[in-house]
Amino acid sequence: MSEERLPSRSENFSEWYNQVVLRAELADYAPVRGCMVARPYGWALWENVQAALDRRFKATGHVNAAFPLFIPMSFLEKEKEHVEGFSPELAVVTIGGGEQLEEPLIIRPTSETIIGHMYAKWVKSYRDLPILINLWNSVVRWEMRTKLFLRTTEFYWQEGHTAHATPEEAQNETIQMLNVYADFAEAEAGVPVVKGRKSDSEKFAGALRSYTIEAMMGDKRALQAGTSHNLGDNFARAFGIRYLDRENTLQYCWTTSWGLSWRFIGAIIMVHGDDKGLVLPPRLAPYQVVIVPIYKNDDERAKVQEVVERVRSGLSEFRVHTDWRDGLTPGFKFNDWEMRGVPLRLEIGPRDVAAGTAALARRDVPGREGKRTVQLDRLPTLVGETLKDIHRSLFEQASEFRRANTRQPHDYEEFKQLVQDGWVDAWWCGEAACESQIKDETKSTTRCIPLEQPGGSGMCIHCGKPATERAIFGRSY
RNA sequence: CGGGGUGUAGCGCAGCUGGAAGCGCACCGCGUUUGGGACGCGGGGGUCGGCGGUUCAAGUCCGCCCACCCCGACCA
Secondary structure (H helix, E strand, O other), rough: OOOOOOOOOOHHHHHHHHHHHHOOOEEOOOOOOOOOEOHHHHHHHHHHHHHHHHHHHHOOOOOEEEOEEEHHHHHOOOHHHHHHHHEEEOOOEEEEEEEEEEEEEOOOOHHHHHHHHHHHHHHHHHHHHEEEEEEEEEEEEOOOOOOOOOOEEEEEEEEEEEEEEOHHHHHHHHHHHHHHHHHHHHHHHOOOOOEEEEOOHHHOOOEEEEEEEEEEEEOOOOOEEEEEEOOOOOOHHOOOOEOOOOOOOOEOOEEEEEEOOOOHHHHHHHOOOEEOOOOOOOOOOOOOEEEEEHHHHHHHHHHHHHHHHHHHHHHOOOOOOOOOOOOOOOOOOOOOHHHHOOOOOEEEEEHHHHHHHEEEEOOOOOOOHEEEEEEEEHHHHHHHHHHHHHHHHHHHHHHHHHOEEOOOOOOHHHHHHHHHEEEEEEEEEEOOHHHHHEEEEHOOOEEEOOOOOOOOOOOOOOOEEEEOEEEEEEEEE
């Protein structure tokens, strides 16, 4: 609960973020380095993220399964780039049941290797393909610097793992799931994203190609909000995932993996939140409507309660919560629910009981400005319409913010300046050395090479070499 | 891992030159309140991060260790 004002987003964005997470009771620091507890309100939000994604996974033919938390160390070592990428951040178990283990077990930082082992066992024939499995689990990566939701030592996510007969199928799957993520982000969370390909230095350890959805946060930094990887035949060769094709020839499979973590909750907070706290997108909000009853005595309370119950039953298709907490003033509750980002608030007191009305306040228009008096019988349709309108408005605001802060510099001098405070969209040669120089000089990196390209060609913004693609550059989380 | 900072009640902090552990908020009880962050009275709550040292006496001085936070190099 909040007793003081939040730091404003403009004065200290990072501290504003931490305070919103804590005060909205989404999460709290755990007594383990870099780890956090997802509190019920935060977990409810994650469950809604899960449900929205899971629906889409099922609709595209995927099924869920569970794989072990532990992975033999030797598995990781089978794919060269993979082990190089992950070994600095592994948690390793060396003792079990009081005995030194013969082979250390790592706690999964991701499951490609153990998936590879099992798929090799399961796939014999082209008839076994494709395999389309998704895992809802948590993984551990020993990060240097952590931040609630955005980068925690253990994090919850989903990881999809598929195996296909042809490289074309694998590529189609990779793009299909990127599209699923983008659709989820925009249609459910109201978070506009750019779909793009990662540069070689930013791609997943062991992948042929990585794709990402990138979102702009309220401080104009970029957040990788979901990734989809075409793993080529790298893991199939490392683990021997092979099948007999129709001509009875042994072939390697082509695999993909794709993941989205609770980091996405961080994106929701940083894209929509304001100086009063969290602003949740209606389709994912744990509570879409909160009712604050107002009364001075038992008699009033009884009358108000009767109306509240009637209103509730009329709103049964929405997620509604009534705040009956005793000993708190309505004013306190208004601020409290604004902190927690509930899209719509209904205030029902004696005056409303007499007049057959309620006060309806929308969160995306904070304070008294977003409040109006409405007739009770209009509520069911009005609530539905207003929630839709809030979603549309949040998405539009975020899109406009991103548009206004994505610039196209004419030369590298301008680039260096612009990239400090927003995204830059520029021709880029695609070479790693060039990218790394830009990073050293500006602290910004290529976020992605957008799938949507204008066509034509130009000169690399940094080195001046011929370039056929434009890239998004920015500072990132 | 480098730089900086902080560890005293659940949270935020004060505690001077070493001499009986405090304040605000939160929490509990009672009463008055309640349409934008209420108030009064009463109450509970502490291995002062840990270990060692100096001293008649350590929250305070010294040493070592640990944890966490912030800023940089890796990442979803």
